[in-house]
Amino acid sequence: MVVVPPPPAPGWPPVSTTSSLAPVITATAQWLTRAYPASGGALQRALAEAQAHQAATVAAWLRYPTRMDAELAALTGARGSGALDWAAGADDGLPLPGPSDGAHDADPPAPAEDAEAWRTWVDEAVASWAACLLARPDLASAAVDAVAGTEHAGAVPVGFRRLxxxxxxxxxxxxxxxxxxLLEPVARLHRDGLLER
Structure with missing residues (x-):
């Protein structure tokens, strides 16, 4: 006797609402770990990457809480890492200006041509919010509680203990x-928007 399995239920498998945000989350986490590298070997790098990814995920879910928000973000594109590189001094070609030269009042210099295309997916606000969460575990806990009711949390079972x-x-x-x-120059870029959430 051949048993025929029942047809899948409507809506199965579930569509992840984070699929549109995946490139933003991955690129932003990568930017964070390059700007603030881990100390030690492969295990330490993996632990730091996990924390950066969790912070970027929570920040992205807060910034784009609905499926529509995520899809619009994917359509309009991220701002890229240029201003972040300048703020953090992470790009060798764009050192962080000193406080006495007045450059903080001007627009950041345009980044040199960069062959690393992933940088175009870095979201400045998400990186700034992630920096805020990494600097303050209490704020990170409040943020995780806030995203628990979003569409993203229902679609993807994930924990944020390392964050x-x-x-x-x-x-x-x-x-x-x-x-x-060290995080402050990046965290302050969009901290007010995070605290308003």
Missing amino acids: TSPTEGDTAAAALLRHPD
């Missing part, structure tokens, strides 16, 4: 990535 309750190993691996003073 909200980092172990000593997590913190040691991401010493630069979680350093409030």
